[in-house]
Amino acid sequence: xxxxxxxxxxxxxxxxxxxxxxxxxxxxxxxxxxxxxxxxxxxxxxxxxxxxxxxxxxxxxxxxxxxxxxxxxxxxxxxxxxxxxxxxxxxxxxxxxxxxxxxxxxxxxxxxxxxxxxxxxxxxxxxxxxxxxxxxxxxxxxxxxxx
Amino acid sequence: xxxxxxxxxxxxxxxxxxxxxxxxxxxxxxxxxxxxxxxxxxxxxxxxxxxxxxxxxxxxxxxxxxxxxxxxxxxxxxxxxxxxxxxxxxxxxxxxxxxxxxxxxxxxxxxxxxxxxxxxxxxxxxxxxxxxxxxxxxxxxxxxxxxxxxxxxxxxxxxxxxxxxxxxxxxxxxxxxxxxxxxxxxxxxxxxxxxxxxxxxxxxxx
Numbered sequence: 001x002x003x004x005x006x007x008x009x010x011x012x013x014x015x016x017x018x019x020x021x022x023x024x025x026x027x028x029x030x031x032x033x034x035x036x037x038x039x040x041x042x043x044x045x046x047x048x049x050x051x052x053x054x055x056x057x058x059x060x061x062x063x064x065x066x067x068x069x070x071x072x073x074x075x076x077x078x079x080x081x082x083x084x085x086x087x088x089x090x091x092x093x094x095x096x097x098x099x100x101x102x103x104x105x106x107x108x109x110x111x112x113x114x115x116x117x118x119x120x121x122x123x124x125x126x127x128x129x130x131x132x133x134x135x136x137x138x139x140x141x142x143x144x145x146x147x
Numbered sequence: 148x149x150x151x152x153x154x155x156x157x158x159x160x161x162x163x164x165x166x167x168x169x170x171x172x173x174x175x176x177x178x179x180x181x182x183x184x185x186x187x188x189x190x191x192x193x194x195x196x197x198x199x200x201x202x203x204x205x206x207x208x209x210x211x212x213x214x215x216x217x218x219x220x221x222x223x224x225x226x227x228x229x230x231x232x233x234x235x236x237x238x239x240x241x242x243x244x245x246x247x248x249x250x251x252x253x254x255x256x257x258x259x260x261x262x263x264x265x266x267x268x269x270x271x272x273x274x275x276x277x278x279x280x281x282x283x284x285x286x287x288x289x290x291x292x293x294x295x296x297x298x299x300x301x302x303x304x305x306x307x308x309x310x311x312x313x314x315x316x317x318x319x320x321x322x323x324x325x326x327x328x329x330x331x332x333x334x335x336x337x338x339x340x341x342x343x344x345x346x347x348x349x350x351x352x353x
Contacts, residue, residue: 010207011201011295011296011299011300012201012297013300014300032198034197046198049197080297082291083215083301083302094301122297123296124297125207138208140292140293140297
């Protein structure tokens with residue numbers, strides 16, 4: 001969460017970056033979601049790592065920083081299957097499950113996704129410019145896109 | 148670029164002697180495969196916060212050629228051989244007899260690199276398995292080109308309870324004809340991997 005500068009999540013594989021911004025108030029934040037859910041949400045010390053705890057925590061942090069939750073823009077990126085191993089086992093599915101869990105948590109929070117770059121087999125680096133809310137995604141193939 | 152600070156790192160403390168042996172074995176195997184003089188440059192064991200795993204080894208956005216092996220048996224861990232693209236081409240040429248002009252990884256090159264990963268990874272697993280008297284079997288190698296950080300990021304989950312502080316990471320690099328080459332071996336595991344290293348090392352000294 002920040003009020004200036006650029007927030008970066010380097011080289012996301014199966015993880016998902018959830019970018020929330022309120023450009024009108026120049027507030028933005030990013031959650032780096034590692035897993036879909038925490039088994040014991042009440043006992044979690046690192047809520048930003050799980051989809052079901054990260055989104056509520058991020059919305060609260062943005063509100064406390066002066067952002068308006070009713071005008072938040074949401075963009076997400078990540079959730080790739082970088083390592084195509086293990087058939088239909090846990091590893092190739094975790095990116096997909098992370099994306100699904102993030103979308104579910106966003107819906108529960110009343111947020112809709114403005115843009116996304118998810119799935120596939122490529123890792124991504126995600127940057128959000130706090131002042132403008134602009135989100136840029138870079139892949140190892142050299143692709144760059146604005147969400 | 149950020150380099151992950153090692154909370155505990157030392158080249159060859161006695162409790163990690165097994166890693167030095169494994170690295171030497173891997174270097175010997177690489178020498179035999181390539182026909183060049185390859186030595187282990189350094190081997191270190193660190194404990195890395197889960198959130199910083201993608202930063203291990205340097206620039207997380209660097210495109211590498213990774214050779215991945217899962218580990219089955221009595222301990223869950225991962226082995227990743229990380230090569231710069233230039234080194235991957237060079238090693239493939241050394242094994243396949245190319246003239247050094249390779250600039251892509253065709254099926255033969257991928258197969259050669261998979262075998263290199265298999266041999267190197269197995270050197271580490273054999274030392275740990277023998278020393279700890281456990282069964283540690285590598286899965287078939289998988290070769291991929293990707294950001295180093297994205298590969299490590301994808302491997303980290305599931306190894307450790309995310310509420311725990313850190314993962315155990317063993318890093319080794321090599322020299323070729325006396326010069327450093329961009330080859331790194333990453334062995335990732337939970338705290339039990341660290342215990343295996345200590346156990347194997349103590350038995351090697353006994």
